[in-house]
Amino acid sequence: MSDLNRQWLLRARPQGQLSLDDFEYREEPAPDAPLAAGEVRIRNVVFLCAPTMRNWMDPPGNSFYPSVPLGSPVMAPAVGRVVASNNPEFAVGDRVSSISTWQDYATVAATNLRKPTKLPDGISFVDALGRFGLNPLTAYFGLLEVGQPQAGETLVVSGAAGSTGSTVCQIGRIKGLRVVGIAGGADKCAWLTDACGIDAAIDYKHENVEARLAELCPNGIDVFFDNVGGDILQAAVNNMAPKGRIVLCGQISSYDAGEQPEGPRNMMRLIYGSIRMEGFLCGNYAAEFPRAVADLKAWHEAGKIVYREDLHVGFDQLPAAFMTLFRGANQGTLLVAVDEAEARATR
Numbered sequence: 001m002s003d004l005n006r007q008w009l010l011r012a013r014p015q016g017q018l019s020l021d022d023f024e025y026r027e028e029p030a031p032d033a034p035l036a037a038g039e040v041r042i043r044n045v046v047f048l049c050a051p052t053m054r055n056w057m058d059p060p061g062n063s064f065y066p067s068v069p070l071g072s073p074v075m076a077p078a079v080g081r082v083v084a085s086n087n088p089e090f091a092v093g094d095r096v097s098s099i100s101t102w103q104d105y106a107t108v109a110a111t112n113l114r115k116p117t118k119l120p121d122g123i124s125f126v127d128a129l130g131r132f133g134l135n136p137l138t139a140y141f142g143l144l145e146v147g148q149p150q151a152g153e154t155l156v157v158s159g160a161a162g163s164t165g166s167t168v169c170q171i172g173r174i175k176g177l178r179v180v181g182i183a184g185g186a187d188k189c190a191w192l193t194d195a196c197g198i199d200a201a202i203d204y205k206h207e208n209v210e211a212r213l214a215e216l217c218p219n220g221i222d223v224f225f226d227n228v229g230g231d232i233l234q235a236a237v238n239n240m241a242p243k244g245r246i247v248l249c250g251q252i253s254s255y256d257a258g259e260q261p262e263g264p265r266n267m268m269r270l271i272y273g274s275i276r277m278e279g280f281l282c283g284n285y286a287a288e289f290p291r292a293v294a295d296l297k298a299w300h301e302a303g304k305i306v307y308r309e310d311l312h313v314g315f316d317q318l319p320a321a322f323m324t325l326f327r328g329a330n331q332g333t334l335l336v337a338v339d340e341a342e343a344r345a346t347r
């Protein structure tokens with residue numbers, strides 16, 4: 001066990017686009033203070049770079065989680081190992097997942113929003129956070145529970161080549177939907193059609209999304225799974241089929257923009273078309289995670305899901321890796337491992 005606790009602190013509230021200057025590196029001695037009743041101390045092994053962490057860096061506002069206080073370690077989903085426990089539910093050595101913070105050692109009260117959950121044996125830290133973690137679970141419940149798709153319907157997915165979006169696309173294909181993905185750049189679009197096996201992809205950086213949606217979905221969009229918001233959401237609203245469902249998963253186009261996007265406009269389309277638009281949080285379905293993990297495992301084992309992991313190694317990489325999300329430079333689920341060998345260990 002290291003005697004150092006490395007940390008990345010939020011130095012300043014980001015003004016629009018994130019900058020490395022918004023973060024500050026600090027080292028302090030590893031904590032050894034006695035734990036209060038209910039607390040556990042976790043040594044973090046892998047961190048997930050989740051776009052919504054950008055929202056947690058803003059002043060208190062809409063977020064479900066509290067805003068990160070200035071001068072504190074950045075809040076992030078992570079998996080790690082319990083190194084001390086004053087909680088009968090957790091023993092030293094347990095492997096856990098939690099909403100943690102960018103530091104080697106995080107002490108959490110296991111009674112609040114950030115209560116850890118134990119990882120099952122036989123699954124690596126990276127897979128627990130990636131392949132079977134937050135994003136695929138979000139894809140699963142957002143599409144199947146909120147989107148209520150029926151075989152033969154047309155599904156359109158924004159942020160389609162990303163971690164959440166590519167899983168939505170492939171679950172849609174598995175469930176017999178016609179799937180159109182929207183992503184940035186020809187390479188990502190080719191990966192979606194060639195590797196993920198969806199029907200068509202739109203390169204929003206070089207094509208007119210609204211016109212292409214009209215061409216590709218002549219009978220309208222039955223389910224729109226939106227990771228992006230802004231102009232892409234608007235283009236989809238204008239192309240929805242009657243009785244369509246818009247699944248609001250994320251709004252990444254505005255997280256780093258420093259202001260709220262306009263719209264969406266044309267809400268009469270929703271009224272005349274009896275269209276439902278609904279936001280959701282993956283955590284709403286926590287009690288049903290085991291069923292989703294079982295389905296995802298079966299699909300992976302049957303070779304029905306292609307998965308890309310974008311693993312950066314080294315605690316020092318955290319802020320720079322996180323920032324790649326907002327340039328579309330990540331290729332799949334963006335993770336930062338403190339140590340790769342341990343991150344891939346299954347016990």
Ligand SMILES: NC(=O)c1ccc[n+]([C@@H]2O[C@H](COP(=O)([O-])OP(=O)(O)OC[C@H]3O[C@@H](n4cnc5c(N)ncnc54)[C@H](OP(=O)(O)O)[C@@H]3O)[C@@H](O)[C@H]2O)c1
Binds near residue numbers: 051182253282
């Ligand atoms: N509701 C929930 O419970 C929940 C849970 C997890 C994630 N989410 C949301 O799901 C979305 C995807 O998250 P993820 O972790 O899977 O990330 P991801 O899709 O793997 O990576 C983010 C992608 O967003 C795209 N992007 C970035 N800036 C953009 C912009 N201005 N306009 C359009 N696209 C942009 C980029 O792809 P391109 O190269 O294609 O631009 C980038 O690769 C996020 O909105 C996130 O907040 C919601």
